[in-house]
Amino acid sequence: MVRLLAALASTAVILLCDASPAPSTHAVHEKRDVTHSRWMKRDRIDPTIKLPMRVGLSQSNLDRGMDYVMDVSHPASPNYGKHWTAKQVADAFAPSEETVESVRNWLVSSGISRDRIAHSDNQGWFAFNASVHEVEDLLQTQYHRYEDSETGHSVPACEVYHVPKTVQRHVDYITPGVGLRAPNRPAHGKSKRMKRDGSARHDPIKMAKMPVRVDYGNVSTCDVAITPACIRALYNVPLPPKTAQPGNSIGIFEDGDFYTQEDLNLFFANFTPYIPQGTHPTLDSIDGAVAPVPVTEAGGESDLDFELSFPIVYPTNVTLFQTDDINYSNGNLSTVGIYNDWLDAIDGSYCNYTAFGETGNDPVLDPTYPDPLPGGYKGQLECGVYQPTNVLSASYSSQEYDKPEYYQRRQCNEFMKLALQGHSIFFSSGDTGVAGRPANPRPNGCLGSDNTIFNPRYPDSCPYITVVGATKVYPGKTVFDPESAANDPAGQPYSSAYSTGGGFSNIYSPPPWQQSAISTYFTDHNPPYPYYSGNDSLGANGGLYNRSGRGYPDVSANGDNIAVYVGGQPGLSGGTSASTPIFASIVTRINNERLAAGKGPVGFISPVLYAHPEVLNDIKNGSNPGCNTDGFQAVEGWDPLTGLGTPNYEKMLDLFLSLP
Ligand SMILES: *[C@@H]1O[C@H](CO)[C@@H](O)[C@H](O)[C@H]1NC(C)=O
Numbered sequence: 001m002v003r004l005l006a007a008l009a010s011t012a013v014i015l016l017c018d019a020s021p022a023p024s025t026h027a028v029h030e031k032r033d034v035t036h037s038r039w040m041k042r043d044r045i046d047p048t049i050k051l052p053m054r055v056g057l058s059q060s061n062l063d064r065g066m067d068y069v070m071d072v073s074h075p076a077s078p079n080y081g082k083h084w085t086a087k088q089v090a091d092a093f094a095p096s097e098e099t100v101e102s103v104r105n106w107l108v109s110s111g112i113s114r115d116r117i118a119h120s121d122n123q124g125w126f127a128f129n130a131s132v133h134e135v136e137d138l139l140q141t142q143y144h145r146y147e148d149s150e151t152g153h154s155v156p157a158c159e160v161y162h163v164p165k166t167v168q169r170h171v172d173y174i175t176p177g178v179g180l181r182a183p184n185r186p187a188h189g190k191s192k193r194m195k196r197d198g199s200a201r202h203d204p205i206k207m208a209k210m211p212v213r214v215d216y217g218n219v220s221t222c223d224v225a226i227t228p229a230c231i232r233a234l235y236n237v238p239l240p241p242k243t244a245q246p247g248n249s250i251g252i253f254e255d256g257d258f259y260t261q262e263d264l265n266l267f268f269a270n271f272t273p274y275i276p277q278g279t280h281p282t283l284d285s286i287d288g289a290v291a292p293v294p295v296t297e298a299g300g301e302s303d304l305d306f307e308l309s310f311p312i313v314y315p316t317n318v319t320l321f322q323t324d325d326i327n328y329s330n331g332n333l334s335t336v337g338i339y340n341d342w343l344d345a346i347d348g349s350y351c352n353y354t355a356f357g358e359t360g361n362d363p364v365l366d367p368t369y370p371d372p373l374p375g376g377y378k379g380q381l382e383c384g385v386y387q388p389t390n391v392l393s394a395s396y397s398s399q400e401y402d403k404p405e406y407y408q409r410r411q412c413n414e415f416m417k418l419a420l421q422g423h424s425i426f427f428s429s430g431d432t433g434v435a436g437r438p439a440n441p442r443p444n445g446c447l448g449s450d451n452t453i454f455n456p457r458y459p460d461s462c463p464y465i466t467v468v469g470a471t472k473v474y475p476g477k478t479v480f481d482p483e484s485a486a487n488d489p490a491g492q493p494y495s496s497a498y499s500t501g502g503g504f505s506n507i508y509s510p511p512p513w514q515q516s517a518i519s520t521y522f523t524d525h526n527p528p529y530p531y532y533s534g535n536d537s538l539g540a541n542g543g544l545y546n547r548s549g550r551g552y553p554d555v556s557a558n559g560d561n562i563a564v565y566v567g568g569q570p571g572l573s574g575g576t577s578a579s580t581p582i583f584a585s586i587v588t589r590i591n592n593e594r595l596a597a598g599k600g601p602v603g604f605i606s607p608v609l610y611a612h613p614e615v616l617n618d619i620k621n622g623s624n625p626g627c628n629t630d631g632f633q634a635v636e637g638w639d640p641l642t643g644l645g646t647p648n649y650e651k652m653l654d655l656f657l658s659l660p
């Protein structure tokens with residue numbers, strides 16, 4: 001590609017003919033409808049230059065993914081719990097023989113001979129080299145050089161291209177095509193570092209000093225500090241089982257934040273003497289990631305995740321999916337995609353998966369391996385090197401707004417495939433209420449020209465993720481009182497304001513298992529804000545949220561005043577970062593019991609929980625302010641800040657043991 005671009009840059013092309021209109025046998029397949037001020041249209045491309053063409057084939061049955069997931073995850077389905085194998089998943093979605101043949105026949109009959117066409121191993125796409133002249137004929141288009149004003153890169157692209165109507169449904173996308181994407185690295189070696197806003201990373205961990213008045217074994221101080229004893233009391237979790245079921249594990253995702261053994265040891269010694277000193281997660285290091293780190297570099301996210309999960313699941317294994325080499329994970333580089341490398345490592349088929357106009361990792365958003373920087377990971381991108389655990393927990397999220405929709409949909413589809421295979425996936429709902437994370441040009445983290453519109457989270461809005469919001473035991477309350485939604489104004493007790501994330505997607509509509517809960521919410525507890533919906537534009541009618549979007553979170557758990565050791569010091573930590581491993585650990589305990597009873601893991605649990613909200617503690621008090629509003633209110637039933645509520649382990653266990 002580098003050589004091609006150099007050739008383009010040095011070739012002056014003067015060709016002024018207009019493309020004649022495409023024949024009526026053809027249809028527009030893709031047309032660029034966004035104008036990118038960053039990209040400048042330059043000269044036509046020399047017709048003799050060869051382009052590396054790739055035709056992504058339409059996957060079969062993509063539109064049936066939701067039905068397939070319902071079939072194995074809905075408690076009323078006769079196939080409940082009959083999770084799919086990786087091969088069943090691959091076969092169900094591979095392009096059909098008809099698709100492969102139709103596209104190949106079109107190419108061959110257009111003059112691209114059979115021996116020039118390569119077919120990817122995963123059946124997903126065709127590749128061939130062809131001259132610009134051939135491709136312009138094939139796609140009834142014209143190629144120009146487009147120059148990226150920020151990096152100096154040039155890419156060949158067209159504004160619109162056509163394919164025969166008879167093959168259109170078999171083609172996902174063609175590159176080079178309308179897309180304008182180039183690596184964010186400068187073309188001319190000069191380093192112009194793009195500052196990242198940290199938006200792809202975990203919410204900043206909030207820490208406050210540990211108050212002196214805490215009796216660690218006594219639940220009477222849970223309104224001051226949440227200890228493992230408080231969590232057991234809140235959610236009815238008995239002390240951990242004596243034995244762990246082989247192969248059962250909770251997998252925790254980390255990127256750019258690292259645990260330290262010294263903190264885990266201090267925590268175990270003070271709060272959970274039944275966990276031996278030195279107990280640590282099993283490290284599944286992805287693309288050169290290293291953990292643990294010395295206590296001086298302890299990460300508040302990782303320490304919190306393990307100090308919450310071990311007390312609930314021990315002696316069950318905890319797996320650490322530490323992701324990305326130090327150059328990418330320390331946030332110095334401009335890439336902002338973080339889950340794709342993890343998903344590649346636990347499902348090799350994802351590395352080359354074609355859908356939504358993209359194959360494999362995104363060249364702009366995702367890290368590139370081998371990492372060319374000094375000290376970077378020199379291996380190839382790791383594909384399928386680890387097994388995904390039964391439960392996956394990630395306390396990292398950003399905003400839908402930060403990533404292109406095709407990128408999110410491709411990734412969401414992978415979460416769907418993991419759900420089909422029986423994995424439960426939990427993400428945190430964010431710590432900024434109905435707003436997103438503040439970052440220029442959105443100082444309050446809200447959308448629209450006036451920064452007033454609520455800002456939904458990514459990847460939370462993907463319906464195949466079970467999203468966890470945060471609750472709190474307010475001062476003066478006990479673990480036997482109902483909890484409230486977590487909302488701390490600045491200084492109480494952390495230095496910055498924190499309110500549990502929640503709202504409605506601008507991308508996905510409510511999945512079938514959630515529809516009735518959402519409509520009950522709107523009927524019985526209509527929020528006092530104007531909204532937009534359907535095909536309305538963002539913010540139409542003065543709307544602050546999308547009334548047709550998937551609502552989140554799905555559930556919640558405590559996420560405030562959590563007792564931790566970080567950097568060798570005791571303290572209080574908070575955030576939906578805490579809620580997520582708590583909920584995920586409780587589900588891991590349930591898997592342990594199901595496995596002991598000869599059953600499979602619970603898999604994707606949202607459909608069961610929406611059908612049986614009685615196994616959760618409904619949270620009916622509190623709000624999640626943001627965007628200069630009070631946010632939403634916690635009410636009876638599902639609401640967009642505490643979901644269906646917090647876990648009641650005994651009730652959940654009975655329910656899940658009663659299912660096949
Ligand atoms: C296209 O050409 C490049 C460079 O000559 C070559 O490496 C590649 O294998 C070719 N691709 C196909 C599909 O023939």
Ligand SMILES: *[C@@H]1O[C@H](CO)[C@@H](O)[C@H](O)[C@H]1NC(C)=O
Binds near residue numbers: 219
């Ligand atoms: C817990 O603390 C309360 C108040 O300090 C005290 O009354 C109670 O006896 C303690 N319970 C236990 C089990 O130590």
Ligand SMILES: *[C@@H]1O[C@H](CO)[C@@H](O)[C@H](O)[C@H]1NC(C)=O
Binds near residue numbers: 246247248
């Ligand atoms: C826990 O993980 C270790 C290391 O991978 C493995 O040897 C052990 O068998 C696992 N234990 C269980 C109960 O699965």
Ligand SMILES: *[C@@H]1O[C@H](CO)[C@@H](O)[C@H](O)[C@H]1NC(C)=O
Binds near residue numbers: 330331332
């Ligand atoms: C990268 O970021 C880390 C902080 O995460 C900093 O300590 C380090 O100096 C940075 N390295 C470079 C080369 O900028």
Ligand SMILES: *[C@@H]1O[C@H](CO)[C@@H](O)[C@H](O)[C@H]1NC(C)=O
Binds near residue numbers: 327
């Ligand atoms: C990449 O990592 C190496 C080793 O830690 C470090 O020396 C180098 O400064 C890093 N480069 C950047 C750009 O962060």
Ligand SMILES: *[C@@H]1O[C@H](CO)[C@@H](O)[C@H](O)[C@H]1NC(C)=O
Binds near residue numbers: 506507508534539550
């Ligand atoms: C609102 O959500 C729906 C999903 O149901 C989506 O199709 C639509 O584009 C969203 N509207 C806006 C303005 O984002």
Ligand SMILES: *[C@@H]1O[C@H](CO)[C@@H](O)[C@H](O)[C@H]1NC(C)=O
Binds near residue numbers: 534535
């Ligand atoms: C949105 O627009 C599409 C295409 O114009 C139409 O099919 C669909 O019914 C519209 N949806 C709503 C909710 O109005």
Ligand SMILES: *[C@@H]1O[C@H](CO)[C@@H](O)[C@H](O)[C@H]1NC(C)=O
Binds near residue numbers: 484485623
């Ligand atoms: C309701 O939540 C507020 C904080 O939003 C808290 O101050 C109050 O104590 C809670 N009330 C009850 C009855 O839990």
Ligand SMILES: CC(=O)N[C@H]1CO[C@H](CO)[C@@H](O)[C@@H]1O
Binds near residue numbers: 360
């Ligand atoms: C068959 C195929 O296309 N394999 C590719 C899958 O993705 C990895 C990582 O991007 C490549 O190295 C393989 O060549």
